[in-house]
Amino acid sequence: MKKYKLSSILVLIILASTIIFTGCNVNSKKDNNTSGNEVFKIGISQLSEHPALDEVREGFEDELKNLGVNVEINYQNSQGDIANTVSIAQIFSKNKMDLIFAIATPAAQSAKQVTRNIPILFSAVTDPVKSEIIEDWENINENVTGTSDMAPTASQLKMFKEIDPNIKTIGILYNTSETNSEIQIEEVNKLASSEDLKVVTIGVSNVNELPQALNSIMKKADALYLLTDNMVASSIELISKTAIENKMITVSAEETQVRGGALITNGISYYELGKQTGQMAKKILVDKKDISEIPVEVSEKTITKINRNTLDKLGLNPNLPVFKKAVEVENKK
Numbered sequence: 094m095k096k097y098k099l100s101s102i103l104v105l106i107i108l109a110s111t112i113i114f115t116g117c118n119v120n121s122k123k124d125n126n127t128s129g130n131e132v133f134k135i136g137i138s139q140l141s142e143h144p145a146l147d148e149v150r151e152g153f154e155d156e157l158k159n160l161g162v163n164v165e166i167n168y169q170n171s172q173g174d175i176a177n178t179v180s181i182a183q184i185f186s187k188n189k190m191d192l193i194f195a196i197a198t199p200a201a202q203s204a205k206q207v208t209r210n211i212p213i214l215f216s217a218v219t220d221p222v223k224s225e226i227i228e229d230w231e232n233i234n235e236n237v238t239g240t241s242d243m244a245p246t247a248s249q250l251k252m253f254k255e256i257d258p259n260i261k262t263i264g265i266l267y268n269t270s271e272t273n274s275e276i277q278i279e280e281v282n283k284l285a286s287s288e289d290l291k292v293v294t295i296g297v298s299n300v301n302e303l304p305q306a307l308n309s310i311m312k313k314a315d316a317l318y319l320l321t322d323n324m325v326a327s328s329i330e331l332i333s334k335t336a337i338e339n340k341m342i343t344v345s346a347e348e349t350q351v352r353g354g355a356l357i358t359n360g361i362s363y364y365e366l367g368k369q370t371g372q373m374a375k376k377i378l379v380d381k382k383d384i385s386e387i388p389v390e391v392s393e394k395t396i397t398k399i400n401r402n403t404l405d406k407l408g409l410n411p412n413l414p415v416f417k418k419a420v421e422v423e424n425k426k
Contacts, residue, residue, distance in 0.1 A: 130163075131163065132163050132164065132165050133162065133163065133164045133165070133191040133192065133378045134164070134165050134167070134188070134189075134190045134191045134192075135164050135165070135166050135167070135190060135191065135192045135193070135194055135374070136166075136167050136169070136181075136184075136185035136188075136190040136192075136193045136194070137150060137153075137166055137167065137168040137169065137193075137194045137196065138169055138171065138178055138181045138182060138185065138193065138194070138195050138196065138200040138203070138204060139168070139169070139170045139171070139196040139197065139200065140170075140171055140173065140175075140178065140196060140197035140198075140199050140200045140323060141170065141171070141172060141173040141197070141323055141327060142170055142172070142327075143323065143326045143327045143329075143349075144326070144349035144352065144353070144363075145217065145242075145321065145326050145347060145349045145350075145363045146196050146197055146217055146323070146326075146363070148349060148362075148363040148364040148367060149196050149216045149217050149363045149364070149366055149367040149370070150168070150194075150196060150367060151364060151367060152363070152364040152365060152366065152367025152368040152369075152370075152371065153194060153216070153367040153368070153370050153371045153374070154166065154367075154371070155367075155368065155371070156367070156368040156369075156370075156371025156372060157371045157374060157375070159371075160371065160372070160375045160379075162371075162374070162375050162378060162379055164378075167185070167188075167190075169181045169184075171199075171200065173323070173327075175199045175203070175270075178195075178199050178200045178202075178203035178204075179203045179206065179207065181200075181203075182195075182200075182203045182204040182206070182207035182208065183207050185204075185207075185208075185211070186207050186208040186210075186211060189211070190211055191211070191212075191378060192211065192212045192213070192214065192374060192377060192378060193208070193211055193212070193213045193214070194213075194214050194215075194216070194370065194374070195213060195214070195215045195216075195239075196215070196216055196217050197217045197218070197273075197323060198215075198217075198218045198219070198224050198226070198271065198272055198273050199271075200215070201213065201215035201218055201221070201224070201226050201237070201239070202224065202225070202226060204237075205226055205235075205236075205237050208236070209235070209236055210236065211236065212236055212237075212377050212384045213236055213237040213238075213239075213384075214237075214238065214239045214240075214370055214373055214374055214377075215237065215238075215239035215240070216239050216240045216242070216366055216367060216370045217242050217321070217363065217366070218239065218240075218241055218242065218273065219241060219242055219243050219244075219273040219276050219277060219321065220241065220243065220273070220276045221237075221239070221241060221389055223272065223276050224272045224273070224276070227389065230388060230389045231388045231389075232388075233384065233385045233386070233387060233388060233389070234385055235385065236384055236385075237384070238373065238384055238385075238387045238388065238389055239370060239373070239389060239390075240366050240369050240370045240373070240389070240390045240391070240392070241389055241390070241391045241392075242321050242347070242361055242363065242366060242392065243391055243392075244277070244321060244346035244347065244360055244361065245359060245360070245395055246277070246280050246281060246284055246346070247284050248359045248395075249318070249344055249345075249346060249358065249359055249360070250263075250281070250284055250285060250288045250290060250318070250344075251288060252344050252357060252359065252415055253288065253290060253316055253318075253342065253344060254288060254289070254290075255413065255414070255415040256342055256344075256356075256357070256409065256413065256415055257315075257316070257342060259315070260290070260315045260316045260342070261289075261290065261291060261315055262290070262291045262292070262293055262313065262314045262315050262316075263281075263285070263290055263291070263292055263293075263314055263315070263316050263317065263318045263344075264292075264293050264294070264295070264310040264311075264313060264314025264316070264317050264318070265278060265281065265292060265293070265294045265295075265310075265317070265318050265319075265320060266294075266295055266296075266297065266303070266306055266307065266310060266317070266319075266320075266322075266325055266332070267294060267295075267296050267297075267320055267322050267324075267325065268296070268297060268298070268322050268323065268324035268325070269296040269297065269298050270298060271322055271323060271324070273320075273321065273322065274320050274322045277320045277321065277322075277346070278292075278294055278320070281318065292318075293310065293313045293314055295309055295310050297324065299324075300324055300327065300328060303324070303328050303331070303332075304331070307331070307332060307335050308335075311335065311336075311339050311341065314341075315341070315342075316341055316342040316343065316344065317332070317336055317341060317342070317343045317344070318343075318344050318345075318346075319332065319343055319344070319345040319346060319350050319355055320346055321346045321347050325350070326349065326350060326353075329349075329350045329353035329354060329355065330353050330354055332354075332355075333350075333353060333354025333355050333403065334354065336354075336355075337354070337403060337406050337407060340407060340408070342356055342407065342409075343355040343356045343357075343403075344356065344357055344358065345357070345358040345360065346358065346360055347360040347361055347363065348360050348361070348362055348363075348396070348398050348422065349363060351398050351399065351400050351422050352400070352422045352423065354400060354402075354403055355400065355403065356399065356400055356403045356404060356407065356409075357397070357398070357399045357400070357415070357416075357419060358397070358398055359395055359396070359397040360395055360396070360398075361392035361394075361395055362392070362394075362396065365392065365393070365394065366392055369390055369392070369393060373387055373390070396420060397415075397418055397419040397420065398419055398420050398421070398422045399416055399419040399420070399421055399422070400421075400422055401421045404416065
């Protein structure tokens with residue numbers, strides 16, 4: 094995926110000149126409008142473009158429409174530049190948005206840094222406490238809450254031996270600037286020994302370092318575990334292609350990576366996670382519930398999904414129990 098680095102100054106200019114005019118409206122029909130004539134202004138700050146984060150946003154917007162919430166949405170993408178997330182939050186604060194929806198950890202951290210007055214919902218954040226977005230999962234004493242994309246790591250690690258009992262070492266690639274990834278690695282290291290697995294990790298600071306890191310980890314690991322890491326998600330086609338060429342099994346923490354070519358996951362749906370967050374937005378905007386009374390939520394359901402094309406290319410037995418209970422995904426176009 095191509096990335097374009099925008100300077101913070103450019104983002105400020107663009108936002109200042111377009112924020113009034115470029116918001117996309119998500120308006121429901123009058124007979125399904127639960128918010129009366131009131132139109133709520135929501136600013137969406139998304140860290141980068143890739144399927145997982147895009148699906149969070151789509152689920153959020155679709156659920157608001159389904160719930161009959163009349164909103165005017167201004168969507169801004171920082172193109173992976175953390176400095177831009179601050180600029181976006183500043184503009185949203187200046188324009189007195191009714192709510193800010195921050196997608197991914199850096200976007201949420203920046204929004205919290207900028208305003209204490211506007212309700213902030215986040216999603217695609219693994220551990221909001223360790224990321225210092227909130228102090229407590231249950232007792233929200235601030236203007237920030239949302240949904241976590243914490244994956245069911247234990248069940249995912251079990252899949253390696255269920256697919257191939259000879260797997261001894263799993264490799265993890267991650268972005269060194271993402272606290273989400275460090276939190277997930279800590280959890281994997283805690284659980285891996287119970288599955289008789291060793292873990293090797295290689296961190297990269299930008300996408301240009303990924304091909305070399307990928308080639309290196311192929312020599313050290315028997316299989317790959319793919320985190321909910323934004324850099325990994327943005328490069329999933331390269332990672333999957335290289336893994337298939339090396340006949341290496343890939344277990345992912347979430348389903349969009351399986352559509353991109355990873356083999357299997359027992360993971361969350363980011364679209365459903367976005368819908369959950371949309372329900373929280375209704376509580377705040379329409380039902381006038383204090384955000385401090387809404388605890389952080391995790392995904393309500395997980396599902397096992399496989400990429401059949403990848404399974405076939407790896408020459409694996411489709412009749413293994415771990416595959417037979419899985420739902421096949423459609424390949425990414």
